[in-house]
Amino acid sequence: MFPGSEAYDIEIEIDERDVERLLSITPDSVEAAAELTFARNVFVPLTTACRYTCTYCTYYDPPGQASLLSPEAVREICRDGAAVGCTEALFTFGDDPDDRYTEIHDQLEEWGHDSIHEYLREACEIALDEGLLPHANPGDQTREQMATVADVNASMGVMLETTADVQAHGGPRAKSPGQRLNTLRVAGELGIPFTTGILVGIGEDWHHRAESLLAIRELHERYGHIQEVIVQPVVENERWSGGSPSLETMRRVTAMARAALPPEVSVQSPPNLAPVRELLDCGIDDLGGVSPVTDDHINPEYAWPAIQELEDIADEAGVPLRERLPVYEHHYRDGWCSDRIEAAVEAEDAAGERLRAVLERGENPLQTEHTD
Template sequence: MISGADEYDIDITFDEAEIDRLLAVTPGDVESANSLTYAKNVFIPLTTACRYTCTYCTYFDPPGEASLLSPEEVREIVRMGFDAGCTEALFTFGDDPDGRYTQVHDQLAEWGHDSIHSYLREVCELALEEGLLPHSNPGDQTPEQMELVADVNASMGVMLETTADVAAHAGPRQKNPGQRLATIRTAGELGVPFTTGLLVGIGEDWRDRAESLLAIRKLHERYGHIQEIIVQNVVPNERSQFEQPSVETMRRVVSMARAALPEEISVQVPPNLSPTRELLDCGVDDLGGVSPVTDDYINPDYAWPALRELEDIAEEAGVPLRERLPVYRRFLDDDSDDETWLSDRIRRAIDSGGETGERYQSVLTESIPR
């Protein structure tokens, strides 16, 4: 059962036969991918403020301590990423931070913005000017918030995590799975290529995992907008009391994901958090965004692997490793008069000439449609 479904008008139901089929899936029921992909990005933590206080998260800072990057700081990071050969500017921040943090709200007002999404639009435009494609993860969003920034993003995302009501989300600022699914639905309605995923080991059970995967699939069947899902294990940190799931658990969850989802949706595991080599035969085909110049600010104790390590992983699996853009190639190839996934602004950036356009086209030449 989806927690918060009624509140957000989420009309997703599950067939018990579908649940049983996924619960029976093992690694032997899926095939290894014939290639692996990754994106080269620069990680930009726009603010460490968040209205939620999830017990497994080290990203947020309490009111009075949260930072907010200035446009000048963002530009410096973006330029550093471009110089390092990146194609993606990954913008992250906590959910509706300006609604809880007075200092963040006041700083945004001083810079001429009435919301964090208005500011996000400015820095996405800045990233495009400097030659990187924005991919934003701003958490839960209303249709109005997402519409404000959709045309300056190549893709967007939010982790579903789980459809279950878990203690890890408890408290006065409880994260609501129904609201997460509503955000994913909004992306479909607006035609935004989207990334979502599961967080494994925060108190959900096996049925919850199956239902979460099926909820994602059902939304994709309606809109066709999910480009990848991330299967991420929780990791120990200074705030977390959760144990990292076993390799056996992760192998089963990844296999369930591959079995639950259509072939065009990639299954990603983060190589800095997961036992990646032991999951490749479970249907993994993407290693996510890897930054050559910035930390994983959401999981600061777990460094990004170097590109050489990704090459070693692929070589050990006996498959090619290909770079991709933050928007999967099928969303570029599928554009037609009836359905256009990318805004004119993003399309012009990808098709532009000069060093920037040549970089994008070089990646597209190497990537595979999915």
């Protein structure tokens, strides 16, 4: 039983034999992918308020310092992204901002919203108006919160991080693996194409890594909703000086992810955080969202690579590089998206043509001018 599971009635049984099999996996146990994919996005940090104070995270600001992005700023970011060929608007905010952030709540009320999720819905609609497909990653969510925004998102996500109770999550507001798993379950029950992942090097051990991957696999087997699993190393920053996992660790855990997950679930390695070139033979097939116009606001010290660098990485692997939408093609083709998202993709305008071009081309569609 994972920490916090009972509070959310999470029933996930991990067979110790599966754990042992996964612990025996090495990079030699898996094959390199036949292609690499990525999404071209803009990063829209809706608010820096967060109920958690994880010791490795630089995203959150304390009460009195947290900001809330205005609708006008959201529109400007999305418009700039659409102008250079982006297809995804990545919306982030801290997990369930609470009453500590009175200024945030007062601002939301002034703008006519009862909750941050109501405002997220407005922001997603702005992105759709500007020709981008929203992908919201607002941390732990209840069924009601997720249902509020599900139909205006092409996909959503939350990092599981780990099923272990680690000190890096410590304090009275510590993340609960059970709550995290419940968010993944709710997404599956609501039929939302979903991204999740593990964070490597925050105090978990190898057994925890195997358990985390197997828990993700079990939820995907129930609902079929997981698009990709990110294998992300913790990185040094102004709040974290505990070091990053070694290359050997990242190679092994990435191969474990590939071995644990079914073929239709991508294994993603973020190229601004992980040693991607040294992981190409470990089964990764996706490089995540990369922005030509905005920073990685969760890891601002680690700049996105230029699109040309992604092409170089693919060339080094001897495989094609293909751009994708925030919703993977097989989920879109199988009818996972709402009428609102389908209407955006099928629209007879320049934005719809751009989205369909990315969806329909089987080869690298980098035909749009960008500002890398």
